[in-house]
Amino acid sequence: MDSPVTPLISSFKIILFVSLAMICRPLPASSLANCRSFCGNIPINYPFGVDDGCGAPQFRHMLNCSSDLFFITPSGSYKVQSIDYNKKTMVVYDPAMSTCSILQPHHDFIMTDLQSVIIPPTPDTVFALLNCSIDSPVLNHYKNLCFNFSGHSCDELYGGCNAFRLFHLLTNSTPACCFTSYDTVKFMKMNILDCTHYTTVINTDGLKGIGPSDWVYGIKLSFSVAETGCARCSLSGGTCGYDTETEGMLCLCSSSTNATRECAAGSVTAGGMQMQSTYLHALVVVLGAAALTLSARL
Ligand SMILES: *[C@@H]1O[C@H](CO)[C@@H](O)[C@H](O)[C@H]1NC(C)=O
Numbered sequence: 001m002d003s004p005v006t007p008l009i010s011s012f013k014i015i016l017f018v019s020l021a022m023i024c025r026p027l028p029a030s031s032l033a034n035c036r037s038f039c040g041n042i043p044i045n046y047p048f049g050v051d052d053g054c055g056a057p058q059f060r061h062m063l064n065c066s067s068d069l070f071f072i073t074p075s076g077s078y079k080v081q082s083i084d085y086n087k088k089t090m091v092v093y094d095p096a097m098s099t100c101s102i103l104q105p106h107h108d109f110i111m112t113d114l115q116s117v118i119i120p121p122t123p124d125t126v127f128a129l130l131n132c133s134i135d136s137p138v139l140n141h142y143k144n145l146c147f148n149f150s151g152h153s154c155d156e157l158y159g160g161c162n163a164f165r166l167f168h169l170l171t172n173s174t175p176a177c178c179f180t181s182y183d184t185v186k187f188m189k190m191n192i193l194d195c196t197h198y199t200t201v202i203n204t205d206g207l208k209g210i211g212p213s214d215w216v217y218g219i220k221l222s223f224s225v226a227e228t229g230c231a232r233c234s235l236s237g238g239t240c241g242y243d244t245e246t247e248g249m250l251c252l253c254s255s256s257t258n259a260t261r262e263c264a265a266g267s268v269t270a271g272g273m274q275m276q277s278t279y280l281h282a283l284v285v286v287l288g289a290a291a292l293t294l295s296a297r298l
Protein backbone atom coordinates (compact mmCIF):
# COMPACT_ATOMS: atom_id res chain seq x y z
CA MET A 1 0.00 0.00 0.00
CA ASP A 2 2.90 2.33 0.78
CA SER A 3 4.74 1.78 -2.46
CA PRO A 4 2.49 3.72 -4.97
CA VAL A 5 1.99 6.64 -2.59
CA THR A 6 5.60 7.31 -1.56
CA PRO A 7 6.83 8.37 -5.01
CA LEU A 8 3.72 10.52 -5.29
CA ILE A 9 4.60 12.23 -2.01
CA SER A 10 8.20 12.75 -3.04
CA SER A 11 7.22 14.24 -6.38
CA PHE A 12 4.75 16.39 -4.49
CA LYS A 13 7.64 17.54 -2.29
CA ILE A 14 9.71 18.31 -5.36
CA ILE A 15 6.90 20.35 -6.90
CA LEU A 16 6.51 22.21 -3.61
CA PHE A 17 10.24 22.85 -3.35
CA VAL A 18 10.58 24.07 -6.94
CA SER A 19 7.51 26.23 -6.59
CA LEU A 20 8.70 27.82 -3.39
CA ALA A 21 12.09 28.41 -4.94
CA MET A 22 10.38 30.17 -7.84
CA ILE A 23 8.20 32.32 -5.60
CA CYS A 24 11.15 33.29 -3.47
CA ARG A 25 13.43 34.13 -6.37
CA PRO A 26 14.41 37.76 -5.95
CA LEU A 27 12.61 40.40 -7.99
CA PRO A 28 14.90 42.59 -10.05
CA ALA A 29 15.86 45.54 -7.89
CA SER A 30 13.39 48.40 -8.39
CA SER A 31 13.56 48.06 -12.12
CA LEU A 32 12.21 51.37 -13.38
CA ALA A 33 13.74 53.56 -10.72
CA ASN A 34 15.16 55.82 -13.42
CA CYS A 35 11.69 56.96 -14.52
CA ARG A 36 10.05 58.72 -11.59
CA SER A 37 6.27 58.35 -11.66
CA PHE A 38 5.56 61.23 -9.30
CA CYS A 39 6.92 64.71 -8.77
CA GLY A 40 5.67 65.76 -5.34
CA ASN A 41 2.03 64.69 -5.45
CA ILE A 42 1.64 65.08 -9.22
CA PRO A 43 1.65 61.79 -11.15
CA ILE A 44 4.03 61.69 -14.10
CA ASN A 45 2.69 59.44 -16.83
CA TYR A 46 3.12 59.13 -20.56
CA PRO A 47 3.63 61.34 -22.54
CA PHE A 48 5.47 63.21 -19.78
CA GLY A 49 8.73 62.29 -18.12
CA VAL A 50 10.88 64.09 -15.57
CA ASP A 51 13.92 61.93 -16.22
CA ASP A 52 15.68 62.00 -19.57
CA GLY A 53 14.68 59.06 -21.74
CA CYS A 54 11.25 58.70 -20.09
CA GLY A 55 7.90 59.58 -21.69
CA ALA A 56 7.54 60.75 -25.28
CA PRO A 57 10.53 62.44 -26.95
CA GLN A 58 8.38 65.36 -28.17
CA PHE A 59 7.94 66.39 -24.52
CA ARG A 60 11.63 66.11 -23.70
CA HIS A 61 13.04 68.92 -21.51
CA MET A 62 9.56 70.36 -20.94
CA LEU A 63 9.27 69.40 -17.29
CA ASN A 64 11.65 69.96 -14.43
CA CYS A 65 11.10 68.28 -11.12
CA SER A 66 13.36 70.16 -8.75
CA SER A 67 11.48 70.87 -5.51
CA ASP A 68 8.18 71.19 -7.39
CA LEU A 69 7.13 70.35 -10.91
CA PHE A 70 7.77 73.08 -13.47
CA PHE A 71 6.77 73.42 -17.11
CA ILE A 72 9.70 74.93 -19.01
CA THR A 73 9.23 77.31 -21.95
CA PRO A 74 11.61 79.87 -23.50
CA SER A 75 10.04 82.57 -21.30
CA GLY A 76 10.51 80.76 -18.00
CA SER A 77 9.47 78.03 -15.61
CA TYR A 78 5.80 77.76 -14.79
CA LYS A 79 4.66 75.86 -11.73
CA VAL A 80 2.46 72.90 -12.64
CA GLN A 81 -0.69 72.91 -10.51
CA SER A 82 -2.26 69.73 -11.85
CA ILE A 83 -2.31 67.30 -14.76
CA ASP A 84 -5.54 65.63 -15.86
CA TYR A 85 -4.60 62.58 -17.92
CA ASN A 86 -8.21 61.82 -18.89
CA LYS A 87 -8.97 65.29 -20.20
CA LYS A 88 -5.35 65.64 -21.37
CA THR A 89 -4.89 69.01 -19.73
CA MET A 90 -2.23 70.58 -17.53
CA VAL A 91 -2.76 73.73 -15.47
CA VAL A 92 0.30 75.92 -14.95
CA TYR A 93 0.77 79.17 -13.13
CA ASP A 94 2.97 82.08 -14.12
CA PRO A 95 4.47 83.42 -10.90
CA ALA A 96 5.39 86.64 -12.71
CA MET A 97 1.90 87.58 -13.85
CA SER A 98 -0.57 89.90 -12.16
CA THR A 99 -3.61 88.56 -10.32
CA CYS A 100 -6.32 89.96 -8.09
CA SER A 101 -3.85 90.12 -5.24
CA ILE A 102 -0.66 91.34 -6.92
CA LEU A 103 0.35 93.63 -9.79
CA GLN A 104 3.54 92.64 -11.58
CA PRO A 105 4.95 94.26 -14.72
CA HIS A 106 4.33 92.38 -17.93
CA HIS A 107 6.31 89.39 -18.94
CA ASP A 108 5.85 87.57 -22.22
CA PHE A 109 4.49 84.06 -22.23
CA ILE A 110 6.47 82.38 -25.00
CA MET A 111 6.28 78.76 -26.06
CA THR A 112 8.42 76.96 -28.60
CA ASP A 113 6.82 76.24 -31.98
CA LEU A 114 6.61 72.59 -30.98
CA GLN A 115 4.92 73.44 -27.66
CA SER A 116 2.38 75.64 -29.45
CA VAL A 117 1.40 72.59 -31.49
CA ILE A 118 1.49 69.71 -29.02
CA ILE A 119 0.57 71.49 -25.77
CA PRO A 120 -1.14 74.82 -26.55
CA PRO A 121 -3.33 76.81 -24.14
CA THR A 122 -6.98 75.72 -24.24
CA PRO A 123 -9.69 77.94 -25.78
CA ASP A 124 -11.18 78.44 -22.30
CA THR A 125 -7.98 80.12 -21.11
CA VAL A 126 -8.36 83.88 -21.56
CA PHE A 127 -5.46 86.31 -21.59
CA ALA A 128 -6.40 89.70 -20.13
CA LEU A 129 -4.12 92.49 -21.35
CA LEU A 130 -4.27 95.37 -18.91
CA ASN A 131 -3.44 99.06 -18.96
CA CYS A 132 -2.99 99.16 -22.72
CA SER A 133 -1.94 102.41 -24.30
CA ILE A 134 -4.36 104.08 -26.69
CA ASP A 135 -1.94 103.20 -29.47
CA SER A 136 -2.13 99.48 -28.75
CA PRO A 137 -2.89 97.36 -31.82
CA VAL A 138 -5.68 95.62 -29.88
CA LEU A 139 -7.47 98.94 -29.55
CA ASN A 140 -6.97 99.87 -33.15
CA HIS A 141 -6.32 97.67 -36.15
CA TYR A 142 -6.74 94.42 -34.20
CA LYS A 143 -9.59 95.38 -31.90
CA ASN A 144 -11.65 92.44 -33.18
CA LEU A 145 -9.22 90.17 -31.30
CA CYS A 146 -10.75 91.37 -28.03
CA PHE A 147 -13.95 89.87 -26.65
CA ASN A 148 -16.04 89.74 -23.50
CA PHE A 149 -16.15 86.22 -22.02
CA SER A 150 -19.14 84.79 -20.16
CA GLY A 151 -20.63 88.28 -19.98
CA HIS A 152 -17.62 89.91 -18.33
CA SER A 153 -16.01 93.14 -19.47
CA CYS A 154 -12.57 94.49 -18.75
CA ASP A 155 -14.04 97.34 -16.71
CA GLU A 156 -15.38 94.80 -14.31
CA LEU A 157 -11.87 93.44 -13.80
CA TYR A 158 -10.48 96.87 -12.93
CA GLY A 159 -13.25 97.30 -10.37
CA GLY A 160 -13.36 93.71 -9.21
CA CYS A 161 -10.33 93.37 -7.01
CA ASN A 162 -7.75 95.33 -5.09
CA ALA A 163 -4.73 94.86 -7.29
CA PHE A 164 -6.51 95.95 -10.47
CA ARG A 165 -8.21 98.91 -8.75
CA LEU A 166 -4.78 100.55 -8.68
CA PHE A 167 -5.07 101.29 -12.39
CA HIS A 168 -8.16 103.41 -11.68
CA LEU A 169 -6.63 105.11 -8.70
CA LEU A 170 -3.41 106.09 -10.39
CA THR A 171 -4.89 107.52 -13.54
CA ASN A 172 -8.35 108.58 -12.40
CA SER A 173 -9.65 107.04 -15.58
CA THR A 174 -10.15 103.58 -16.92
CA PRO A 175 -7.18 102.42 -18.97
CA ALA A 176 -7.99 100.22 -21.91
CA CYS A 177 -7.80 96.49 -21.66
CA CYS A 178 -8.50 93.47 -23.79
CA PHE A 179 -9.64 89.92 -23.15
CA THR A 180 -8.08 87.83 -25.86
CA SER A 181 -6.85 84.36 -26.71
CA TYR A 182 -3.40 82.84 -26.67
CA ASP A 183 -2.98 83.40 -30.43
CA THR A 184 -2.85 87.16 -29.88
CA VAL A 185 0.05 86.96 -27.45
CA LYS A 186 1.64 84.26 -29.56
CA PHE A 187 1.93 86.57 -32.54
CA MET A 188 2.43 89.89 -30.73
CA LYS A 189 4.82 90.41 -27.85
CA MET A 190 3.74 92.52 -24.91
CA ASN A 191 5.89 95.40 -26.12
CA ILE A 192 4.07 95.45 -29.42
CA LEU A 193 0.72 95.05 -27.69
CA ASP A 194 1.71 98.04 -25.56
CA CYS A 195 -0.05 96.90 -22.40
CA THR A 196 1.82 97.08 -19.10
CA HIS A 197 0.30 94.06 -17.35
CA TYR A 198 -1.46 90.83 -18.07
CA THR A 199 -3.25 88.05 -16.31
CA THR A 200 -4.76 84.77 -17.43
CA VAL A 201 -8.00 83.13 -16.37
CA ILE A 202 -8.95 79.48 -16.85
CA ASN A 203 -12.27 77.63 -17.14
CA THR A 204 -13.80 80.79 -18.52
CA ASP A 205 -16.82 78.94 -19.93
CA GLY A 206 -18.07 78.38 -16.41
CA LEU A 207 -17.64 81.92 -15.09
CA LYS A 208 -20.97 83.50 -15.98
CA GLY A 209 -22.09 85.66 -13.08
CA ILE A 210 -18.93 85.00 -11.08
CA GLY A 211 -16.77 88.01 -10.19
CA PRO A 212 -13.00 88.45 -10.76
CA SER A 213 -12.11 87.70 -7.14
CA ASP A 214 -13.44 84.17 -7.65
CA TRP A 215 -11.89 83.50 -11.04
CA VAL A 216 -9.12 80.92 -11.28
CA TYR A 217 -5.90 82.50 -12.51
CA GLY A 218 -3.53 80.30 -14.46
CA ILE A 219 -2.97 78.81 -17.90
CA LYS A 220 -4.62 75.56 -18.93
CA LEU A 221 -2.73 73.64 -21.60
CA SER A 222 -4.12 70.84 -23.67
CA PHE A 223 -1.69 68.12 -24.71
CA SER A 224 -1.97 65.59 -27.48
CA VAL A 225 -0.14 62.32 -27.80
CA ALA A 226 0.67 60.62 -31.03
CA GLU A 227 -0.13 56.89 -31.04
CA THR A 228 3.33 55.39 -30.95
CA GLY A 229 2.59 51.99 -29.47
CA CYS A 230 2.89 53.00 -25.84
CA ALA A 231 -0.20 50.98 -24.92
CA ARG A 232 1.47 47.81 -26.17
CA CYS A 233 4.61 48.53 -24.15
CA SER A 234 2.61 49.28 -20.98
CA LEU A 235 0.57 46.10 -21.36
CA SER A 236 3.78 44.10 -21.48
CA GLY A 237 4.79 45.66 -18.17
CA GLY A 238 7.17 48.25 -19.60
CA THR A 239 7.40 52.02 -19.29
CA CYS A 240 7.38 54.13 -22.44
CA GLY A 241 10.54 56.03 -23.13
CA TYR A 242 12.97 56.84 -25.88
CA ASP A 243 16.60 56.51 -26.83
CA THR A 244 18.31 59.68 -25.63
CA GLU A 245 20.52 59.77 -28.71
CA THR A 246 18.19 58.88 -31.57
CA GLU A 247 14.91 59.79 -29.79
CA GLY A 248 13.43 56.59 -31.20
CA MET A 249 10.79 54.99 -29.01
CA LEU A 250 11.94 52.46 -26.45
CA CYS A 251 9.99 50.23 -24.13
CA LEU A 252 11.90 50.33 -20.84
CA CYS A 253 11.52 46.87 -19.35
CA SER A 254 14.00 46.80 -16.49
CA SER A 255 17.19 48.51 -15.43
CA SER A 256 19.05 46.07 -17.64
CA THR A 257 16.66 45.62 -20.56
CA ASN A 258 15.14 47.96 -23.12
CA ALA A 259 13.00 46.66 -25.96
CA THR A 260 11.95 48.38 -29.15
CA ARG A 261 8.22 47.69 -28.78
CA GLU A 262 7.29 45.52 -25.84
CA CYS A 263 8.93 43.58 -23.05
CA ALA A 264 9.53 39.91 -23.78
CA ALA A 265 6.95 37.49 -22.38
CA GLY A 266 7.86 36.46 -18.86
CA SER A 267 10.25 39.32 -18.31
CA VAL A 268 9.63 40.57 -14.85
CA THR A 269 9.32 44.33 -14.68
CA ALA A 270 6.84 46.80 -13.32
CA GLY A 271 4.15 44.15 -13.72
CA GLY A 272 6.33 41.69 -11.78
CA MET A 273 4.38 41.72 -8.56
CA GLN A 274 1.21 40.99 -10.42
CA MET A 275 2.79 38.13 -12.34
CA GLN A 276 4.14 36.67 -9.12
CA SER A 277 0.75 36.72 -7.48
CA THR A 278 -0.86 35.13 -10.54
CA TYR A 279 1.77 32.45 -10.28
CA LEU A 280 1.07 32.00 -6.58
CA HIS A 281 -2.63 31.64 -7.31
CA ALA A 282 -1.94 28.98 -9.94
CA LEU A 283 0.31 27.19 -7.50
CA VAL A 284 -2.38 27.09 -4.82
CA VAL A 285 -4.75 25.53 -7.36
CA VAL A 286 -2.14 22.95 -8.41
CA LEU A 287 -1.28 22.06 -4.83
CA GLY A 288 -4.96 21.83 -3.95
CA ALA A 289 -5.51 19.44 -6.84
CA ALA A 290 -2.46 17.42 -5.83
CA ALA A 291 -3.71 17.19 -2.24
CA LEU A 292 -7.11 16.05 -3.46
CA THR A 293 -5.53 13.40 -5.69
CA LEU A 294 -3.39 12.30 -2.80
CA SER A 295 -6.27 11.97 -0.35
CA ALA A 296 -8.31 10.12 -2.98
CA ARG A 297 -5.46 7.64 -3.46
CA LEU A 298 -5.10 7.22 0.28
C1 LIG B 1 17.38 52.05 -21.58
O1 LIG B 1 16.95 53.33 -22.00
C2 LIG B 1 17.13 54.35 -21.03
C3 LIG B 1 16.51 55.60 -21.59
O2 LIG B 1 17.04 55.94 -22.84
C4 LIG B 1 18.62 54.52 -20.74
O3 LIG B 1 18.79 55.50 -19.73
C5 LIG B 1 19.16 53.20 -20.25
O4 LIG B 1 20.54 53.30 -20.06
C6 LIG B 1 18.86 52.10 -21.25
N1 LIG B 1 19.28 50.84 -20.67
C7 LIG B 1 19.87 49.90 -21.38
C8 LIG B 1 20.22 48.66 -20.65
O5 LIG B 1 20.13 50.07 -22.57
Ligand SMILES: *[C@@H]1O[C@H](CO)[C@@H](O)[C@H](O)[C@H]1NC(C)=O
Pocket residue numbers: 061064065066072
Ligand atom coordinates in the same frame (compact mmCIF):
# COMPACT_ATOMS: atom_id res chain seq x y z
C1 LIG C 1 15.67 72.20 -13.05
O1 LIG C 1 15.68 73.21 -12.07
C2 LIG C 1 16.84 73.21 -11.26
C3 LIG C 1 16.64 74.24 -10.17
O2 LIG C 1 16.01 75.38 -10.65
C4 LIG C 1 18.06 73.49 -12.14
O3 LIG C 1 19.22 73.49 -11.35
C5 LIG C 1 18.14 72.43 -13.21
O4 LIG C 1 19.21 72.72 -14.08
C6 LIG C 1 16.85 72.37 -13.99
N1 LIG C 1 16.93 71.25 -14.91
C7 LIG C 1 16.50 71.33 -16.16
C8 LIG C 1 16.62 70.10 -16.98
O5 LIG C 1 16.06 72.37 -16.63
Ligand SMILES: *[C@@H]1O[C@H](CO)[C@@H](O)[C@H](O)[C@H]1NC(C)=O
Pocket residue numbers: 146147148152153154
Ligand atom coordinates in the same frame (compact mmCIF):
# COMPACT_ATOMS: atom_id res chain seq x y z
C1 LIG D 1 -17.87 94.24 -23.61
O1 LIG D 1 -18.67 94.77 -22.59
C2 LIG D 1 -18.59 96.20 -22.48
C3 LIG D 1 -19.37 96.64 -21.25
O2 LIG D 1 -20.50 95.84 -21.07
C4 LIG D 1 -19.09 96.83 -23.77
O3 LIG D 1 -18.97 98.23 -23.69
C5 LIG D 1 -18.23 96.31 -24.92
O4 LIG D 1 -18.72 96.82 -26.14
C6 LIG D 1 -18.25 94.80 -24.96
N1 LIG D 1 -17.29 94.37 -25.93
C7 LIG D 1 -17.53 93.43 -26.85
C8 LIG D 1 -16.41 93.11 -27.80
O5 LIG D 1 -18.59 92.86 -26.91
Ligand SMILES: *[C@@H]1O[C@H](CO)[C@@H](O)[C@H](O)[C@H]1NC(C)=O
Pocket residue numbers: 131132133166167170175196
Ligand atom coordinates in the same frame (compact mmCIF):
# COMPACT_ATOMS: atom_id res chain seq x y z
C1 LIG E 1 -0.21 102.14 -16.98
O1 LIG E 1 0.48 102.45 -18.16
C2 LIG E 1 1.13 103.70 -18.15
C3 LIG E 1 1.80 103.88 -19.51
O2 LIG E 1 0.89 103.61 -20.54
C4 LIG E 1 2.17 103.75 -17.07
O3 LIG E 1 2.78 105.01 -17.01
C5 LIG E 1 1.50 103.44 -15.72
O4 LIG E 1 2.48 103.36 -14.72
C6 LIG E 1 0.76 102.12 -15.80
N1 LIG E 1 0.02 101.88 -14.57
C7 LIG E 1 0.45 101.04 -13.63
C8 LIG E 1 -0.43 100.89 -12.43
O5 LIG E 1 1.49 100.38 -13.76
